[in-house]
Amino acid sequence: MIRPIRTSPPAELPVSLEEFKAQAVIDFADDDALAGILLDAAVAHLDGYTGVLGRCLVSQDWAQGYCDWADRLQLPFPDVSSVTVSYRDENGADQTVDEDLFEIVDGARGAHVVFRDEFSGPSLDDDREFPITVYFTAGYGAKDKVPGALRVAIMMLAAHWYAVREAGSGVAVSTVPLGFDALIAPYRRVGV
Structure with a gap:
């Protein structure tokens, strides 16, 4: 067996840019490109073969x-x-x-x-x-079938990265948002 290859990406993200902006209280369009990149990165952190969940979100x-x-x-x-x-x-x-x-x-x-x-x-x-x-x-199917806890975790992580933009050794920079791990834990596949 070799590493799997994704032949077709999901048709949509589990969270839309508009949903993320509403959660992060971004009410202007100037940062849409940055917000989109952060949202993509948060989804990639969880989704697919290299994601920490070990599963696909949107089919x-x-x-x-x-x-x-x-x-x-x-x-x-x-x-x-x-x-x-x-x-x-x-x-x-x-x-x-x-x-x-x-x-x-x-x-x-x-x-x-x-x-x-x-x-x-x-x-x-x-x-x-x-x-x-x-x-x-x-995957779970369409984006509305992805569990709400995972959708919230994606928005929390992307919002955290939006608020904390520099790398460093401070606590605020090196940790994920409070509650993130608790939200994803029930969906994380663990080898037996």
Whole structure:
């Protein structure tokens, strides 16, 4: 298994610029570019493969490669809504596994593609390091489906960065806003 690749970003952010500006009490347009950058950074801090939550917020598409068949293929995220399993066969032709031959099962460390007993892993192209690719959509859905606590945490973090713009060693600069960790804790995936 290799690191997943995002093939399609979310259609929208979990928090709009207008929502963030209202929360941060920014009632002018002069700082819209800066506010947008800070909002993007706060979302990136939580979202996707490199985010601290270990999950996707607004639905987005990913691809994950595998080198061989197994009874189950672990995906890096929970909240997976759709999956396509494709592979390069021994003749070098691209093939797709019938969706009736597997199911998506949520696990403690992410979703799994679990193959049914009728599935017999076909021969693979031995010239490719990762001949199996799972394309999947992960996330809560649209932005209004993202839990409110996570949306508030994003706005809190971006507002904190807006208010404290310099790097340094002071307490106000080096800490996240009070309550941020408590808001995200129930949604953070922890390996078992």
